[in-house]
Amino acid sequence: MGTRHVVVMGVSGSGKTTVATGIAAATGFAFAEADEFHPAANVAKMAAGQPLTDEDRWPWLAELARWMTERAEAGESTVMACSALRRSYRDVLRSGPPSVDFVLVDGSAEVIRERMAAREGHYMPVSLLDSQIATLEPLQADESGVVLDVALTPGELVRQAVAWLGGPPTA
Known part of the structure; x- marks a missing residue:
């Protein structure tokens, strides 16, 4: 069987990570946090409350x-947390x-706003949530x-995501 590549997507605070x-824990897929691939300039821009442009x-x-392709070539399945809004x-x-x-975690802006407000140490301010919701294309x-x-x-x-993917891999 070939490799699987899953992107868990949604706005910031939706629970992607x-x-x-x-x-990743249920399937053994290699995990990546897309935010960790951002260059410093993108992180600084978001931390300052400025939405990224497509050029960014x-x-x-x-x-x-490229990361997913390299894993696929090595015979490794992946799961990534990435907004992937458009x-x-x-x-x-x-x-x-x-x-x-793609696994889209979506729903009430109020629930997401509460979760974002409770987070500590994340550079994405709650003020950018509305722009992310407006950008999200189903x-x-x-x-x-x-x-x-x-x-x-x-x-x-x-549980629902793993079930949709067909369950954990069998040996």
């Missing part, structure tokens, strides 16, 4: 696709590995993906 690390994002997205961004991510599945019919409700517990989100 929690769900992606849970999927293209090289970052290409690097994420279809064009997801198209770049899909340009690397043989295929990419998965389209030709994109392999599932939408999960942000109001669910992290454990239930992981």
